[in-house]
Amino acid sequence: xxxxxxxxxxxxxxxxxxxxxxxxxxxxxxxxxxxxxxxxxxxxxxxxxxxxxxxxxxxxxxxxxxxxxxxxxxxxxxxxxxxxxxxxxxxxxxxxxxxxxxxxxxxxxxxxxxxxxxxxxxxxxxxxxxxxxxxxxxxxxxxxxxxxxxxxxx
Amino acid sequence: xxxxxxxxxxxxxxxxxxxxxxxxxxxxxxxxxxxxxxxxxxxxxxxxxxxxxxxxxxxxxxxxxxxxxxxxxxxxxxxxxxxxxxxxxxxxxxxxxxxxxxxxxxxxxxxxxxxxxxxxxxxxxxxxxxxxxxxxxxxxxxxxxxxxxxxxxxxxxxxxxxxxxxxxxxxxxxxxxxxxxxxxxxxxxxxxxxxxxxxxxxxxxxxxxxxxxxxxxxxxxxxxxxxxxxxxxxxxxxxxxxxxxxxxxxxxxxxxxxxxxxxxxxxxxxxxxxxxxxxxxxxxxxxxxxxxxxxxxxxxxxxxxxxxxxxxxxxxxxxx
Numbered sequence: 001x002x003x004x005x006x007x008x009x010x011x012x013x014x015x016x017x018x019x020x021x022x023x024x025x026x027x028x029x030x031x032x033x034x035x036x037x038x039x040x041x042x043x044x045x046x047x048x049x050x051x052x053x054x055x056x057x058x059x060x061x062x063x064x065x066x067x068x069x070x071x072x073x074x075x076x077x078x079x080x081x082x083x084x085x086x087x088x089x090x091x092x093x094x095x096x097x098x099x100x101x102x103x104x105x106x107x108x109x110x111x112x113x114x115x116x117x118x119x120x121x122x123x124x125x126x127x128x129x130x131x132x133x134x135x136x137x138x139x140x141x142x143x144x145x146x147x148x149x150x151x152x153x154x
Numbered sequence: 155x156x157x158x159x160x161x162x163x164x165x166x167x168x169x170x171x172x173x174x175x176x177x178x179x180x181x182x183x184x185x186x187x188x189x190x191x192x193x194x195x196x197x198x199x200x201x202x203x204x205x206x207x208x209x210x211x212x213x214x215x216x217x218x219x220x221x222x223x224x225x226x227x228x229x230x231x232x233x234x235x236x237x238x239x240x241x242x243x244x245x246x247x248x249x250x251x252x253x254x255x256x257x258x259x260x261x262x263x264x265x266x267x268x269x270x271x272x273x274x275x276x277x278x279x280x281x282x283x284x285x286x287x288x289x290x291x292x293x294x295x296x297x298x299x300x301x302x303x304x305x306x307x308x309x310x311x312x313x314x315x316x317x318x319x320x321x322x323x324x325x326x327x328x329x330x331x332x333x334x335x336x337x338x339x340x341x342x343x344x345x346x347x348x349x350x351x352x353x354x355x356x357x358x359x360x361x362x363x364x365x366x367x368x369x370x371x372x373x374x375x376x377x378x379x380x381x382x383x384x385x386x387x388x389x390x391x392x393x394x395x396x397x398x399x400x401x402x403x404x405x406x407x408x409x410x411x412x413x414x415x416x417x418x419x420x421x422x423x424x425x426x427x428x429x430x431x432x433x434x435x436x437x438x439x440x441x442x443x444x445x446x447x448x449x450x451x452x453x454x455x456x457x458x459x460x461x462x463x464x465x466x467x468x469x470x471x472x473x474x
Contacts (some may be wrong), residue, residue, distance in 0.1 A: 020355075052388070055403045059396050073463065082461035089468050090410055090458065094403060095440035097341055097432055099350025109470075136350045138396050 022112030047080025234449030254317030306334030
């Protein structure tokens with residue numbers, strides 16, 4: 001049983017290999033204190049982020065998902081993050097209509113040298129997720145449906 | 155037999171010798187259903203019929219008939235599907251012949267059933283503004299406006315955007331009065347938690363028949379669909395709302411920026427789940443972000459297949 005059981009939420013981070021993963025490394029080397037809720041998954045590029053990764057993470061119980069990559073124009077593969085930006089913007093609406101608060105999802109750009117910015121992003125996002133609390137998951141939400149009388153409305 | 159059906163038959167009869175097959179509609183196994191008709195001979199042509207009861211989007215068959223000379227009877231909404239397929243090079247324009255008809259609205263048989271209170275239907279006759287339904291109990295007259303498919307209320311063009319032959323245009327607008335509340339409107343009015351609960355309840359009814367996918371004209375992966383793939387293993391076999399909702403998310407995102415809202419997924423659903431709502435929500439967002447609607451222009455590129463270095467409507471956000 002982890003020490004922080006109950007205090008920590010599950011946040012999944014999809015980081016690009018070239019910028020944000022390096023940025024997270026820089027933050028570590030600089031010994032900046034950061035919240036520990038984030039689980040990092042390294043990808044070659046944000047262009048590799050299928051928006052369905054994010055949906056799958058939420059449906060499997062993540063409380064927040066963070067995607068981070070190179071600044072637009074700095075992509076190691078020239079254009080990956082430009083495509084990612086469009087996809088992730090569209091994804092926001094899907095999460096909303098599915099009933100997953102879009103605030104639980106965030107994407108940003110952090111370069112390999114921006115250790116301080118990475119620390120800030122992680123701290124701010126973790127704080128936001130803690131404010132929202134644990135995400136609604138299946139089977140725990142039947143009570144809400146009855147409360148709002150939604151079943152009769154539809 | 156209406157004048158227009160005769161005219162359509164005449165047009166097809168003239169073009170038929172040069173075509174392998176013509177896609178059209180005929181009456182189904184009962185007066186309340188219609189079924190696609192594949193016309194290869196003059197005898198087949200005699201069975202052709204069209205009217206508000208003929209609802210299938212025939213463009214769904216086009217990708218699998220690529221390489222053959224195909225004729226297709228097309229309404230306004232179906233023509234957007236054809237344009238979208240052309241944009242993606244899934245069909246060749248020189249292989250298809252489009253017989254345009256002007257549509258006065260397609261009937262949602264589910265709404266007709268509701269309107270007569272679940273009495274057993276015997277027959278359905280359509281007039282100009284009314285639908286007369288004969289049931290075991292008697293005859294009901296229902297205004298056509300009340301029983302149209304949801305997409306008809308936001309119809310942008312009754313006649314096809316592209317066509318080779320056109321049956322004389324008929325006027326007669328079905329768009330009188332207010333559109334009824336759509337599933338998306340109802341979802342918009344909910345709190346996120348209620349929306350999530352709504353999907354859990356709806357998806358619980360899903361029987362995973364994949365009729366939505368099979369009816370979708372833009373689901374062109376056929377046997378390679380990720381829903382059945384073991385590697386990557388996107389969906390497991392468990393009978394849970396979670397996996398079923400995940401499939402709907404896959405469908406919505408795979409058709410994002412391509413979906414023309416023809417409504418075939420929702421019409422095909424045997425459990426009456428409003429699966430179109432997710433796609434409509436994505437389209438609304440895409441319209442706002444990229445000022446783009448799928449299937450309007452053969453030359454344009456779907457928005458998620460391209461990018462701009464400076465995106466006009468995307469603002470960088472702060473995590474705070």
